[in-house]
Amino acid sequence: MITKRRFSVLLLRGGVIIGLAAGVSLVFWSQLRNREHLYIRDLTKVLARTVQTDLSDEMSYRVLAHQRLAKMIQDGLPRRNWEHQAKLVMEHNPGFIAEQWMDATYQVRWVATEAVGEPASEHVLATDAPLRHLLEGLAFSREKDAILTRAFPLGDRKLGRRVVVPIYKGENFFGFLIAVLDEEKNFESILADQAALIHSKSTLENEKEWVQDVDLQLPGAKWRVRIWPKADLFRKIGSTLLEMGLAIGSVIGLIVFILLDAAITAHGKSREFSQARDELELRVQERTAELQSTNKELEAEIHQRRQAETSLRDLSGRLLRLRDEEQRRIARGLHDSTAQILCALAIHVERVQELVLRGEISRSQKLLAQTTDLAEQAIAEIRTLSYLLHPPLLDDLGLEGAVPWYAAGFCSRCGIRVNVEVQHHLGRFSNETELALFRVVQEALTNIHRHSGSPTSDITLFKDASRITLQVKDHGRGMQPRALGIRGDTSAFIGVGIAGMQERIRQLEGVLEIESGDGGTCITVMLPIGSAKLASEHDSDGKSPELADSSSGNANS
Ligand SMILES: Nc1ncnc2c1ncn2[C@@H]1O[C@H](COP(=O)(O)OP(=O)(O)OP(=O)(O)O)[C@@H](O)[C@H]1O
Ligand SMILES: [Mg+2]
Incomplete structure (x- = not known):
């Protein structure tokens, strides 16, 4: 137009x-x-x-x-x-x-x-x-x-x-x-x-x-x-040449004008065309550069994902091995200790029966007293085991009750004094959030007992409007530099404890930070309140991670 x-x-x-x-x-x-x-x-x-x-x-x-x-x-x-x-x-x-x-x-x-x-x-x-x-x-x-x-x-x-x-x-x-x-x-x-x-x-x-x-x-x-x-x-x-000349001149002028206009239009069109071609080439180059950079980013992401998958596979393998070991340890414990106590208990009951039939009441009473001790010992062992596997207090009282209780038990078992500060009226969170934080407390305390050499430790637990923060600190020797190497990469750690913690927190879209030095180690976990969807799915698979974590605590407590 x-x-x-x-x-x-x-x-x-x-x-x-x-x-x-x-x-x-x-x-x-x-x-x-x-x-x-x-x-x-x-x-x-x-x-x-x-x-x-x-x-x-x-x-x-x-x-x-x-x-x-x-x-x-x-x-x-x-x-x-x-x-x-x-x-x-x-x-x-x-x-x-x-x-x-x-x-x-x-x-x-x-x-x-x-x-x-x-x-x-x-x-x-x-x-x-x-x-x-x-x-x-x-x-x-x-x-x-x-x-x-x-x-x-x-x-x-x-x-x-x-x-x-x-x-x-x-x-x-x-x-x-x-x-x-x-x-x-x-x-x-x-x-x-x-x-x-x-x-x-x-x-x-x-x-x-x-x-x-x-x-x-x-x-x-x-x-x-x-x-x-x-x-x-x-x-x-007079000839008509004059008028014809005028008319022909005008017609020639018109033709010249049309040719000139066509030439100018063609020139303008070709300039527009070359400009459009240059712009197109520029855009193609830019797009190619963008694609190349996106491609590089994708390649890097693929590489990272592959590494993450490898680490995850590695971690899963180690978790399975640990679960098998833990099951063997629990079976051995049940067989070597609890089962022996129960056998002794059965033998005592049989002996008491015989003594009662023979009328030796005073000896039977003594034996009954020993039998009662054996039964209590068996009860205590089973209760400890069951509490370590899954503390019932966590379901009943939440973190506000379970953390101080576990710290007290840890202290009595290992002799490490644990100073616990939990925000008053901390309130309840989703099951996944509470269980994840409790497992971090268990693993951190177990690591303090196993690796830090610290006689004391501090646990603080508080929340604000958007998140809940947990800190477990010791005053021991600190981590080896190799263990601190790459925090995001779970393969950097020799064990599965810290890697497992990190995985749990990551699935809940939280952050786990470790600061460690000559003055000790401090583990900080920040979780957004209410996010635990992935943890829920993961937990529904079975109890193996809990068993693995608890087994560490159990083995060292
Ligand atoms: N509180 C701490 N003080 C000093 N070193 C620590 C502490 N916690 C962890 N570490 C170091 O970090 C390493 C990794 O800990 P991690 O819990 O992942 O594995 P682990 O405790 O060795 O084995 P497990 O798989 O049974 O937990 C430990 O081997 C230890 O060297
Ligand atoms: Mg550990």
Whole structure:
């Protein structure tokens, strides 16, 4: 779609080009027109010269014809013959309207007129004073050449002239032959050949430009004839080349404009196209770079995931091995200790039966007392085992009750004093959150007992609006640098305790941080309150992780 701006630019450009073309055409046109005018002027001059020659020759011829007519009178030709000849002369010389012979006494003797059978009008034959004066002068001076008189009114607003030829018979004056001519008709007949080309008079202003004066000296008179070309002559001379030039110039201008516009448009299009191509190439390069970087990131992520999977597989394997070991240890414990106590208990009961049957009451009472001790010992062992596997207090009282209870039991079993600070009215959390934090306490305390050499430890447990924080700190020797190496990578740790802790906390979307140095080790766990979905799924698989964790505590407690 052509925009308004583009349309006006197009219009302007088109106007300029067409205007230029029309201007150039106009210049040529005016040059050609000037040349045409010059040509017409020259032609008119040539025509004027032709007219002059024609007039001169024709008038000389006509005067000669009258001289011959005069000679006939001089030679005594009969009147009828003379009239016949006079009519022939008038017929061949249109414009001559009357011929008359005036004798030496100025009496008109013979008359011949142009109109057959009609008498000549008064104007034609009248002999006025100036004529009489002229004739007398001619007779007196014995002039023998023909002369042309001045113009005189002929009636009907016409002008006439006379050709006066003196007649002499020998030396005797014999009168005059006077021919009367209608001046306009006379000239029209003489210039009939040029009539198609020129006017001999005009009233039109615009034609004055071409007027040429033709002067003609005749005996007795001087004529000035004005001539100018007819309009038809202009049409014949003038060609349509000028108008065609103008039209062709405009058309060429239009074509140039269209070609120029097409070229400019094509140039603009190709520039736009190359710009678009450059932009596209740039975008492809950028996109390729983005894809390469994304690809690298993906490769790194895949590598990390593979490492994580490997560590997880490793950890799972170790957990399974530990669970088997723990089950063997529990079985051995049950077999070697609890089962032995129960066997001893059964033997004591049998012995008491025998002693009662034999009536040895005092010995049986002693044995019963020992049997009671054995039964309590067995009960204590089973209770300890069951508490370590899953403390019932955690379900009943939550962390606020279970942590101090476990710490007290740990202290009594290992002799390490545990200072416990639990926020008052800590409240309850999801089962997964509470169990995960309890297992961290168990594992951390077990590690303190096994690795730190610290006589004391501190446990703090508190919460804020969004999370619950657990800290287990000792004042022992601190971890080996290798164990601290890569915290995020569970394979960095030799055992599964810390790795297991980390895995539990990660599944609950929490954070586990370990700070360790010469002053001891501090494990900090932060869990968002209420998030334990993954832990729930994981726990529902079975008790193996708990067993593994608890077994560590059990083994060292
Ligand atoms: N409180 C601590 N003080 C000093 N060293 C510690 C402490 N806790 C852990 N460590 C070091 O970190 C290592 C890894 O502990 P982790 O609990 O993962 O394994 P473990 O206790 O050796 O074996 P288990 O798999 O039975 O727990 C330990 O071997 C020990 O060297
Ligand atoms: Mg451990």
